[in-house]
Amino acid sequence: MSALVRKIVVPLQRVIAAVSFRRARRRSTVAPISWVIGPEETATMVRSMAQSLPGSYTAVLKPHPFYAGGYDYEPSPVPGGWAGSAIRDAWIFGKLAARARGFIYVGPGGFLRAQSDLRVFEFSFLKERGVKLVCYFTGSDIRSIPIMRAHERDTGLPNIATYLPEIKPIFGTEAYDRVRRGIAEAADRYADVIFTAAVDQCGYLTRDTEPFRYFYPQERIAADLTKFNLPGPRVVLHAPSSPIIKGTQLVRAAVAALRAEGLAFEYVELSGVPHTEVTEALERSHIVLNQFYAHMPGMFGVEAMAAGAVMMSSADEHVETDLPVGSNDAWVVTRHYEVTEKLRELLQMRPEQLLAQAEAGQRWVRQHATAEVSGKVLRSLLDAL
Incomplete structure (x- = not known):
């Protein structure tokens, strides 16, 4: 021009x-x-x-x-x-x-x-x-x-x-x-x-x-969380819109380290794909690795919790004062240097423990993030x- x-x-x-x-x-x-x-x-x-x-x-x-x-x-x-x-x-x-x-x-x-x-x-x-x-x-x-x-x-x-x-x-x-x-x-x-x-x-x-x-549309919050009781490996999802600033390098390192330790899980990484493909992956995911350089959960974090996945994120109500009190109970607060440690803990949890954390995330969405x-x-x- x-x-x-x-x-x-x-x-x-x-x-x-x-x-x-x-x-x-x-x-x-x-x-x-x-x-x-x-x-x-x-x-x-x-x-x-x-x-x-x-x-x-x-x-x-x-x-x-x-x-x-x-x-x-x-x-x-x-x-x-x-x-x-x-x-x-x-x-x-x-x-x-x-x-x-x-x-x-x-x-x-x-x-x-x-x-x-x-x-x-x-x-x-x-x-x-x-x-x-x-x-x-x-x-x-x-x-x-x-x-x-x-x-x-x-x-x-x-x-x-x-x-x-x-x-x-x-x-x-x-x-x-x-x-x-x-x-x-x-x-x-x-x-x-x-x-x-x-x-x-x-x-x-x-x-x-x-x-x-x-x-977030309330009617899209998952009602069926039986995925936590199904046999098979845990599904771990990472779907970054911008890999470097979301911490994808940290996620990949954690996945490699935990696989080397012998932990069995399915890792799914999606980037640059239609939103419908991400939504389908969320429906069967047990754990979502969100982002590790942000102080807010982000829209994808909300979608993950609504889908009934346990969400790992650096978002922290003690840092981002605009977050509602009690937000840290809704997800697993994970610093950039804690990704491997926190993911290991989640993969070793019993199904009922993971389910309780997923339900806490859904409660947060219902209380603070629905349309x-x-x-x-x-x-x-x-x-x-």
């Missing part, structure tokens, strides 16, 4: 958004929307949150490789390439802004992707027109690498920021961190409510925030705006 094209398209988007907004507001037949949720999908957050908000509308502009389809609005190709898409996005944004009580932005992206102001125009456009604004941060969209590295020095606990720049050097640059600061400043200035994980996603936000919540429970909290906060 040339500088000339951007120079033309950016102001054009702003004009089109305003025209679209005025036109939609004049049309009394247009049905209202409670909340527009988008524009990027992250681990089913958009889809799951919408189930908790009656009258909401999902608009995802960038297809997700593992969670494609099923949204109220997904763009189709238009003539004109990038410029044509930018014009279409502006028209849709203005139209939705005219119909909605508010927007919930999941992640760092904006609806007006031609803009390079870290959503400042977009946010101000909504606020000037009386539209409520919620920012829902999901991880590295708000996380500052320097701040998280300082956290590691203070606590001795490696975290995602420890290895993220090793995967992509851009994450360790000043330019990348300036963008995190700008995203935080825009949210601080305009958002009515901000959701994040205060420690695991620490960055430059200065305002009080609401704890990150998961929206029904989190939806009630979210609706209360939004209704108060």
Whole structure:
């Protein structure tokens, strides 16, 4: 994209958004929307949150490789390439802004992707027109690498920021961190409510925030846990979305060491596969090795516990203060240097012991991470705006 094209398209988007907004507001037949949720999908957050908000509308502009389809609005190709898409996005944004009580932005992206102001125009456009604004941060969209590295020095606990720049050097640059600061400043200035994980996603936000919540469908919590009483080896699953920062190297070392000790178990590793394949593997898994550089269980951790698997994770309520009290009972808290030890203990447990731990995980999901429970909290906060 040339500088000339951007120079033309950016102001054009702003004009089109305003025209679209005025036109939609004049049309009394247009049905209202409670909340527009988008524009990027992250681990089913958009889809799951919408189930908790009656009258909401999902608009995802960038297809997700593992969670494609099923949204109220997904763009189709238009003539004109990038410029044509930018014009279409502006028209849709203005139209939705005219119909909605508010927007919930999941992640760092904006609806007006031609803009390079870290959503400042977009946010101000909504606020000037009386539209409520919620920012829902999901991880590295708000996380500052320097701040998280300082956290590691203070606590001795490696975290995602420890290895993220090793995967992509851009994450360790000043330019990348300036963008995190700008995203935080825009949210601080305009958002009515901000959701994040205060420690695991620490960055430059200065305002009080609401704890990150998961929206897992309660009807998908496994009812049958007879797998713990079936004959055969224990099934151990590791399904990292990003192997290095999830600790796959630690997992593989633990698996090799325990097999050398003579412990019999089936190890399944999945990465870069459709979500349905991971779900099928979860159904028969007894133990799930989640992630070992994070302070939150993550959406996959919630799915694992809901499926009735014993979950190993570095998530710790004593580190991540936004986690509910008692969370550490729901999973096996495992530091990066404890993977082999903790996995050995689980593999040597009796079936009834593993079952009790799996049931504790399911209770945590029911109490803190379902669409029904989190939806009630979210609706209360939004209704108060």
